[in-house]
Amino acid sequence: MPTRDLIVVGASAGGVEALRSFVAGLPADLDAAIAVVLHLPAGGTSALAGILGRSGSLPAVTASDGMALQRGRVHVAPPDHHLLVVDGSARLSHGPTENGHRPAVDALFRSAATAHGAGVIGVVLSGALDDGTAGMLTIAGRGGLTVVQDPEDALYDGMPTSVLRHLDVDHVVPSAKIGALLRDCVGLRVDVGGEPSELARRESAIAATTGGVRSDEVIPLGRPSNFSCPDCDGNLVELTLAEPDGVPKRFRCQVGHAWTAEALLQAQGAALEKAVWTALRTLEEKAGLARRMRGDASARGADMLVRRFQRTEEEAAQAADVLRRHLLSGTFAHPADEVGEEFVT
Template sequence: MKKNDFIVVIGTSAGGMKALTALIEQLPKDFPAPLLIVNHISPDATGDTLINALNKIGKLKCIHARHGERIKAGQIYIAPSDNHLMIEENGFILITKGAQENRSRPAIDPLFRSAATSFGNRTIGILLTGFLDDGTSGLIAIHRCSGICIIQDPADADYPDMPKNALNQIKPDYCIPIAEMGKTLSILVKRKPKKQIPVPEDITKEVKIAKRVLSDLPSVNSLGEQVPFNCPGCGGVLWKMSKGPDLRYRCHTGHAYTAAALLTEQTIKMEETMWTALRMFEERKNLLTTIAQDQKGAVAASAIERAKMSQVHIDRIRAILLSNDNSAITDSPL
């Protein structure tokens, strides 16, 4: 890539295939920038369906991103499943099994931050349809490194959470529907980049953590302050990030969460714990009932009473788990 060549990074989740095909279809075969895409997929998915769809509908070649490969203009790189996609300053691709961010791997934020630190003012970040708010922090990093930020108009998104949450935290250069993005990109990649500014140290540290280059307590301490709750991913201490307008948390092993993603993960853990407690109380009641049947006198009477108390706990837990609104264990995204 030449000195002033742009790089385009795109993040999406639910509804992503439809949005990506509509966007890629608009780009000309001589589009002068590489495009790196993170689309949230399950760990056991291959991503072939998306690649085949983009190759069929568009004029640019689309492939799985491969570790160590150097990016080329006019080519599309898709993050492989269960791996983060990142980009080095020299234009080489980095595929890593780093800790999940916002409950996802691949996640959007690691790609966006790595592009921001490596390409700075030559970075164009695009956030499309999806749930929750992965990508917001990465888009803020691109903005802080003098890159260009584009958010899909929420009214145009099948799932508007990601665009809406990003708009709550950052004023993008463009908030437009998919139908306008192809033309806009074609114009932007031919312009002179904005003035380059130094990359903030906290963004560089987060990129190093995601690359698994840096994972020590002093480094995370410098990014924020410890909070009195633990990381759902590993059980370690969490730090609240002090930089940027968005409320985020990170542990020293690399897991990272927005407030909404952390609340969702805590809710899932709570439900798992309650189902486990329900099973254990039921097993306890069954054991006590067996003891009561096989024993006599005071032993049997005590077992019967304790079985009745176990049933009380069973009824309480089941009422919470099976309530219509599940208000005790579920929360909507922030």
């Protein structure tokens, strides 16, 4: 019988404070390995391992490819790499982003559940949107333990609330109390649990891919959605292959980028906002050019051209005013910045 000796933790917006509180509560003799993903910008380096190492009694390191996941140590995903679990070791990959993130919480959770089954404890901390929900459902489906930060304790309650909306989790506690809870859960022998789903196996393989994903690896996972991927403009497939009950609607494009419906909606809003700002700038430039051409025509005494350019200027200026009011109305407000830039150096 396996024992619970692998803890996987996911966080995003507001995750630094939650992670510091979490590791501060972990006992020094915790007999389990810990793997952590916090959504990070792709560029630069992360100081997260140093921050977490100073916040608690357990040593923390930035994970490297092939590193053994040691009990009593916190292993942190580096920027721009998925952290995956393969045969008790850390695997780093440059696989397709999930919800625009690499590392991604769901990629870690899915790989851990696939490789370690019921011996996994999944922990979701502060974050916006619904990252981590699909991964937690995969962990639960294999008999693993599920723990969620109390939404009232989180700076951003989107991720914890989404898990609670889709799954009857085992424990909901403030981040500072999760360590004491895990002390009593780690090391317990558990049933082997069910086999990982075919979809979990295939998605774990996609996340581990570094040489690119073929369309014939993605198309069989679902059906065409008629939506486009915000990352590459490719066609998105709605995943339908043996999804666990309760998983929120998810998509993958034909080169592997993954999106939940909620994250896709936010990304579409961001793309639309960018397009509207571009249109506003173009209209203002058009009005400015027409104004200059009107002045030149006036100097030459070309009254017909003066009237034409004046109409063009007025039409462009009026359209620009409409777009400006729309942009300032807050229509494109986003729930949160989903990366922890405060500790990227």
